[in-house]
Structure formats: C-alpha cells, structure tokens
Amino acid sequence: MQKVILKRLLQLIPTLLVVIAFTFAATRLIPGDPVAAMLGEQYDATKVDALREELGLNDPIPVQFGKYFMDILQGDFGESYYFNTSAINMIKARLPNTLVLSVSSLCIAIIVGVLFGVLSAKRQSSLLDYVLTVVSLFGVSAPVFWVAIMMVLVFSVNLGWLPSFGMATIAQDGLAAFLRHITLPCACLAVIPMGTFMRITRSSMIDSLGSDSVRALRARGVSERSIVWKHALKNALPPILTVVGMQFAGCFAGAVLTENIFSWPGMGTMISSAIDNRDYSLIQATVLVVALAFVIINLITDILYMVINPKVAIDAENGGM
Numbered sequence: 001m002q003k004v005i006l007k008r009l010l011q012l013i014p015t016l017l018v019v020i021a022f023t024f025a026a027t028r029l030i031p032g033d034p035v036a037a038m039l040g041e042q043y044d045a046t047k048v049d050a051l052r053e054e055l056g057l058n059d060p061i062p063v064q065f066g067k068y069f070m071d072i073l074q075g076d077f078g079e080s081y082y083f084n085t086s087a088i089n090m091i092k093a094r095l096p097n098t099l100v101l102s103v104s105s106l107c108i109a110i111i112v113g114v115l116f117g118v119l120s121a122k123r124q125s126s127l128l129d130y131v132l133t134v135v136s137l138f139g140v141s142a143p144v145f146w147v148a149i150m151m152v153l154v155f156s157v158n159l160g161w162l163p164s165f166g167m168a169t170i171a172q173d174g175l176a177a178f179l180r181h182i183t184l185p186c187a188c189l190a191v192i193p194m195g196t197f198m199r200i201t202r203s204s205m206i207d208s209l210g211s212d213s214v215r216a217l218r219a220r221g222v223s224e225r226s227i228v229w230k231h232a233l234k235n236a237l238p239p240i241l242t243v244v245g246m247q248f249a250g251c252f253a254g255a256v257l258t259e260n261i262f263s264w265p266g267m268g269t270m271i272s273s274a275i276d277n278r279d280y281s282l283i284q285a286t287v288l289v290v291a292l293a294f295v296i297i298n299l300i301t302d303i304l305y306m307v308i309n310p311k312v313a314i315d316a317e318n319g320g321m
Helices: 002-028 034-042 045-055 061-073 087-122 127-141 144-158 175-209 212-219 224-242 244-262 267-276 280-308 310-317
Strands: none
Touching: 002 061, 002 280, 034 045, 087 127, 087 175, 087 224, 087 244, 087 267, 087 280, 127 175, 144 175, 144 244, 175 224, 175 244, 212 224, 224 244, 224 280, 244 267, 244 280, 267 280
C-alpha cells in the first residue's frame, strides 16, 4: 500500500502544475484591468502606469508566470491587489468558514442519503421505494441556486423561522444562533450529494442483499437487521466511498453560489469579490488552495478504499490501477 500511496503523491505534482498554469492564464483572460479596479474614482493615467509597473503587470506574460511560479515554490502566494494584504492570510481567515459549511453538508448528505438508500433497497418496488427514488432524483436534478432561493422564500420570508443571511459564531453568539444561521445554507448544499448517495446506496445494497453470502447468512438464521446493517452495508460501502471525494468537491463548488446567496463569509464570497475586482493574486491563490484540497481529499478516499478492500491495493501494486 505504501508504494501505491507514494505513486499517488507523485501524480499530484503534474496535476498541480496544470492547475497553476491554467489559473494564471485564465485570470489574464478576465475582462477589465486590476489597476483600474484598485484605483476606482482616483483613476489617473500616471498613477495607472506607476502602479502597473510596481505590480509587475507591464512585464511580458512569460516573465510574470516565472515570477509567480518561483514565489509559489518559496511558499509565497502573493499579495491581494485590491485588499492590500497577504492572499494566504485572507484564505486562512475564510477557509474554516467554508470547511464548516461544506463538511457539515457532506456529513448530513452521507447520513441521510445512506439511510434512505438502505431503506429504499430493503423495500424495493414498494411505495416507500418509489417516494425515496423521486426524492433522490429531485436531489441530483435541482439547481443549487434554485434550492437556495426556495428555502429563503419559505423558511425566511414566509415563515420567518430562520435568518436568510450572515454567519454567527458559537463563541460570540452562542450555539443556538450558530445553528440557526447555518441551517439553510447547509441544507441547500446537502441536497445534491444526498440524492447521489441515496441512488448509489440503493443500487449497491440491492446487489449486496442479493449476494450468495447474504443468502447463506439468512439460511443460518442471522437476524435481518444484522444482515442489513452489519454485513450487506459493509459490502456496499466501496462504491459509496468512491464518490465521497467527488461530492466534497461538489460541495466546495456549490459553496460559491450558496455563500453568495446567504452572505456566508467563506471562500465563495471571497473569490467572487476577487473576480469582480480582477484581483489576480487572490484568485490564483484561492484556486490553487482549493485544487490542493481536492487532490488531498481524493488521495484520502483512495487510501480508505484500499483499507476497506485490500484487493484494490494489491491490484494497484501489480499495475492494475
């Protein structure tokens, strides 16, 4: 397994190099001038030229990329043009808020999705199965922004139960206020991965419950509850686990829209502000950190998959993966 993990780590290097190059190129294609966004009403041709020279924006693109790449190798992610502060410090301040929202949403999606998927598989072709199938189809089909708007309309505007914007902290506002503020954005982000987990769990559990090993357990008189939750679910876990990393990435991507709709102070609102202000350094640093988080999550998912199914690790060491 150590060889496989080392191989995966080495594969991360070209992935991150592509992300660095692509992000650098994409930021230069954003319409507008970062210097004009920085100066605002104080726009002056003389100031523009001086500031562009100071920021190195007058250098040829290959020179700018070379400086950017060398700075990254030294751990320097640059300074935000618009906010005039270290980009990595801004990310450190916002990343925990996005992680709280994304991880909470993913945990809810896994728990609810797996539970409903197991119930749907146990009662295949029943009314409950049909209802849960419709719910899962809604989950994977509904756009995040539409779900967010509907939740705000129902629970904030019409019922007045929950706040529609902002974030509370446990230390300053208390646990109750924190839960009230996180409920809507968290539920919104959980909808799509929940539907995905329901569908995958149902399909995997149906195969597992129809296997010869489960029939043998039933013949030995093992209780149905033990068969479902202890044996069949364990055999159904690998397909579920393979999509956890992808769904976590989906939660991160969905956070860009969700955080803006609910005014949640996380990475999503920060990168939107960076794009609006043509803040090259902040955009590049944010995308790179998010990409690094994705590849690490996928690596952890691969490791867990090999722990659950050692045969995968053996095949990978023999060149099967």
